[in-house]
Amino acid sequence: MTEVHQSEPLVEVLTALREGVMGVSETVISTVDGLLVAADVDAVHAESVAALTAATYSLARRMAEEAGGTGLRDVTTRSADRHIVVLAVNDRALLTILGDDGLDVTALQREIHPTLENLAKILDSDTPE
Numbered sequence: 216m217t218e219v220h221q222s223e224p225l226v227e228v229l230t231a232l233r234e235g236v237m238g239v240s241e242t243v244i245s246t247v248d249g250l251l252v253a254a255d256v257d258a259v260h261a262e263s264v265a266a267l268t269a270a271t272y273s274l275a276r277r278m279a280e281e282a283g284g285t286g287l288r289d290v291t292t293r294s295a296d297r298h299i300v301v302l303a304v305n306d307r308a309l310l311t312i313l314g315d316d317g318l319d320v321t322a323l324q325r326e327i328h329p330t331l332e333n334l335a336k337i338l339d340s341d342t343p344e
Contacts, residue, residue, distance in 0.1 A: 224337045225253035232330050238318030243311040244304065244334065245269060252308060252338075259313065268301050268311045275301075302327065304334045 229242040233255055243261050244252040249269030254261035275290040290301040298314040300323070310331065312323070 222253040222341075225334065226255055228330060228333045228337065229253065229255040232312070232326060236314075236319055236322045236326055238298070238314040238316075239312055239323070240315055241313040243268065243313075244338075245309050245311065247272065247307055247309060264311055264313075268309050272301050272303070272309055302331060304331055305338060308334070308338055310334060 225244055229244070232242060233239045241254075241256040241259055241264075243254040243256065243259075243264045245265030245268050246252060247269055249266040251262050251265040254264075256264070271290055271292075272287070276287045279285070279287045287303065289303075292299040296316045298312075298316075298318045298320075300312040300314070302310045302312070304310050314323070
């Protein structure tokens with residue numbers, strides 16, 4: 216059974232991504248500080264993924280800056296049987312996608328932009344002015 220952390224509109228977007236892209240198994244939204252915002256997970260500890268995501272993103276952003284790059288878009292890690300993709304939703308939130316070895320990377324690339332836009336819109340509407 217899938218463990219779902221609250222924030223229904225966010226979870227709906229995460230679920231649609233999991234159901235729409237073959238190989239996506241779990242998704243986590245966290246703050247850039249590593250706090251859990253929402254998750255659709257089964258086999259991982261969402262809070263741990265959130266914390267590790269923030270550390271991964273921070274290190275990758277620093278590496279990109281050192282190499283002369285700007286505006287880090289994503290961090291991708293691939294092990295023998297898993298894909299881990301970390302993406303900036305906006306300047307305050309990150310999306311982590313965990314996928315199995317059969318992840319349809321082409322479908323993920325096609326779906327990721329509208330997914331990030333939807334997440335940003337929801338997160339922005341929840342932020343007090």
